[in-house]
Amino acid sequence: MSKASKQPKATSTEITGGAGFTYEDTVVAYYLSALLREEGAALQKGVVKSVAVQQSGHDRPMDDMTIEFEDQGTLVNLDLQVKTGLSISSRNTAFMDVVTRALKTRAEDGFQPDRGAYGLQWSA
Numbered sequence: 001m002s003k004a005s006k007q008p009k010a011t012s013t014e015i016t017g018g019a020g021f022t023y024e025d026t027v028v029a030y031y032l033s034a035l036l037r038e039e040g041a042a043l044q045k046g047v048v049k050s051v052a053v054q055q056s057g058h059d060r061p062m063d064d065m066t067i068e069f070e071d072q073g074t075l076v077n078l079d080l081q082v083k084t085g086l087s088i089s090s091r092n093t094a095f096m097d098v099v100t101r102a103l104k105t106r107a108e109d110g111f112q113p114d115r116g117a118y119g120l121q122w123s124a
Contacts, residue, residue: 047073061104
């Protein structure tokens with residue numbers, strides 16, 4: 001047995017997130033359903049073309065979900081943070097993390113306001 005196999009592996013934060021994991025699954029399922037049905041999604045223009053989750057390894061500050069839409073031949077991205085139990089307050093570290101990620105997304109060199117959006121999908 002190698003040394004690497006003897007070391008315990010960290011448990012995914014997605015799994016230990018409790019209800020947050022279940023809510024994120026619901027949000028992902030909504031966008032995947034739209035993708036499979038070749039439909040749009042609520043409050044978005046265009047048809048869902050791709051859905052990706054947990055994109056921090058791909059330099060996406062808003063990393064919980066990235067959804068790509070095609071609107072009149074133009075690809076548009078929506079980057080989301082998906083959270084539960086969040087309180088909107090400067091004292092809430094989870095909320096401030098979302099704000100920081102939003103500001104980083106907006107400041108990216110490649111960000112185009114007419115082709116990109118970012119936001120928070122939130123459940124109390």
